[in-house]
């Protein structure tokens with residue numbers, strides 16, 4: 001699929017379920033390949049992912065519910081728990097610190113660049129999943145869930161959680177988006 005077509009098809013899918021139309025391996029391959037292909041400032045390769053499926057998927061969302069002590073409506077938690085899996089996105093702050101020492105002139109920029117790169121990866125995987133007819137959305141229960149996630153998946157202390165992407169088979173599709181006057185946001189200069 002061409003990139004604009006792929007981007008047009010990507011949406012926030014909140015109505016997801018556990019039946020996916022492809023073998024799990026295809027999803028895992030997409031995630032691995034995207035992680036290898038998405039660029040990173042100074043090629044620092046700071047993004048880290050944990051792909052949660054199976055019993056751990058249910059456990060993750062039950063734990064998020066517990067950490068929020070009921071402050072997130074249970075039906076919202078259920079909507080994400082209903083998915084096939086959740087991709088947890090991090091960047092490794094040890095990598096960031098390493099390049100900060102190496103290139104002190106840009107030190108302040110590296111955490112921003114690490115976040116930008118993990119954002120690029122999210123869009124790539126989000127769009128790629130939709131190409132496989134799998135719906136996803138992007139959630140941010142961090143930093144409240146950081147300690148629980150670190151413990152649950154035994155991730156290094158230096159991994160900083162950036163986002164959670166629940167994904168699964170598509171129940172219903174979101175409404176079409178209204179068109180916008182893009183000239184308000186894009187200028188051309190010659």
Ligand SMILES: Cc1cc2nc3c(=O)[nH]c(=O)nc-3n(C[C@H](O)[C@H](O)[C@H](O)COP(=O)(O)O)c2cc1C
Pocket residue numbers: 010011012013137138139140174
């Ligand atoms: C950086 C970023 C953060 C977002 N955070 C959330 C979030 O925490 N929860 C959520 O439901 N959607 C989140 N979204 C989804 C946006 O609200 C959504 O992409 C936007 O409204 C456009 O809708 P669409 O995804 O269907 O095109 C986020 C999107 C981006 C790019």
